[in-house]
Amino acid sequence: MPELPEVERAAGIARAAVVGRTITSVRVLHPAQRRGLPARAARSLIGDRVEAVVRRGKAQRFRLASGRELRVHFRMTGDWVLLGSGEVPPRAVRAIIALDDGTRLALHDPRALSVISLGMPEPDEGIGPEATDPALTPARLSAALAGRRIAIKQALLDQAIVAGIGNIYASEALWRARIDPRLPANRLEAPQLRRLVSAIRATMRIAMARHARYYGRDAGEGRFAVYDREGQRCRRCGANVRRIVQAGRSTYFCLRCQGAAC
DNA sequence: CGCGACCTGCAT
DNA sequence: ATGCAGGTCGCG
Numbered sequence: 001m002p003e004l005p006e007v008e009r010a011a012g013i014a015r016a017a018v019v020g021r022t023i024t025s026v027r028v029l030h031p032a033q034r035r036g037l038p039a040r041a042a043r044s045l046i047g048d049r050v051e052a053v054v055r056r057g058k059a060q061r062f063r064l065a066s067g068r069e070l071r072v073h074f075r076m077t078g079d080w081v082l083l084g085s086g087e088v089p090p091r092a093v094r095a096i097i098a099l100d101d102g103t104r105l106a107l108h109d110p111r112a113l114s115v116i117s118l119g120m121p122e123p124d125e126g127i128g129p130e131a132t133d134p135a136l137t138p139a140r141l142s143a144a145l146a147g148r149r150i151a152i153k154q155a156l157l158d159q160a161i162v163a164g165i166g167n168i169y170a171s172e173a174l175w176r177a178r179i180d181p182r183l184p185a186n187r188l189e190a191p192q193l194r195r196l197v198s199a200i201r202a203t204m205r206i207a208m209a210r211h212a213r214y215y216g217r218d219a220g221e222g223r224f225a226v227y228d229r230e231g232q233r234c235r236r237c238g239a240n241v242r243r244i245v246q247a248g249r250s251t252y253f254c255l256r257c258q259g260a261a262c
Numbered sequence: 263c264g265c266g267a268c269c270t271g272c273a274t
Numbered sequence: 275a276t277g278c279a280g281g282t283c284g285c286g
Contacts, residue, residue, distance in 0.1 A: 075281045111269045166280055
């Protein structure tokens with residue numbers, strides 16, 4: 001579930017559950033997560049208090065009273081779930097953080113690709129403005145894309161250019177902006193940059209609103225304009241949605257509305 | 263740059 | 275059995 005809107009929702013759940021509470025135990029159930037958070041580090045969290053949960057791009061940080069921070073990145077399939085008292089954790093639960101009020105926050109991740117680590121805060125470097133940040137202006141995006149000859153779709157996936165966009169919303173935002181995903185990033189004209197910035201904002205806003213409404217749901221009709229809709233009709237012009245592969249990842253777009261001429 | 267690796271589950 | 279998946283890193 002993990003692009004900016006999904007991580008934002010998950011971080012909100014975690015925040016409500018853990019901020020102001022003291023950790024009573026941390027169990028790491030899968031070896032892949034133990035690499036980032038070995039038993040000794042997990043044990044050292046006991047007695048620490050969570051002061052804040054912050055999201056930056058797709059990464060989350062739990063700021064702790066000890067001055068350290070617990071960093072979590074969901075990668076492909078991570079999510080937070082709350083375990084009921086006495087509930088047996090589902091198979092895909094990879095780590096469980098227990099709090100002093102009995103709350104258990106669990107990392108649910110079927111593929112176990114999530115990364116957890118503990119350390120002192122470090123300044124985030126090499127990460128661009130949030131996709132939702134007003135500081136992401138057409139001028140700023142233009143500057144970030146200058147000299148980049150990669151396709152604009154790939155550029156949107158680069159967290160150093162814009163933080164929080166993933167493979168789904170990159171396709172969705174480009175469709176909304178009517179921009180050909182194959183266009184070299186440094187060749188976008190001013191009107192395209194303006195459309196793209198507002199399309200990114202709208203895409204994020206709509207996704208976040210939908211998550212509020214369809215809380216807990218995943219699959220569903222009409223969730224996306226183009227993503228995963230190869231061969232179906234474009235919601236704007238009715239032409240067939242196409243799928244291409246860019247840098248090894250699927251891109252969906254409508255050739256008619258997103259022609260290079262736009 | 264593209265590609266495999268990291269993991270598991272799901273659809274074909 | 276094979277191929278594919280919402281992310282990122284490190285390799286050649």
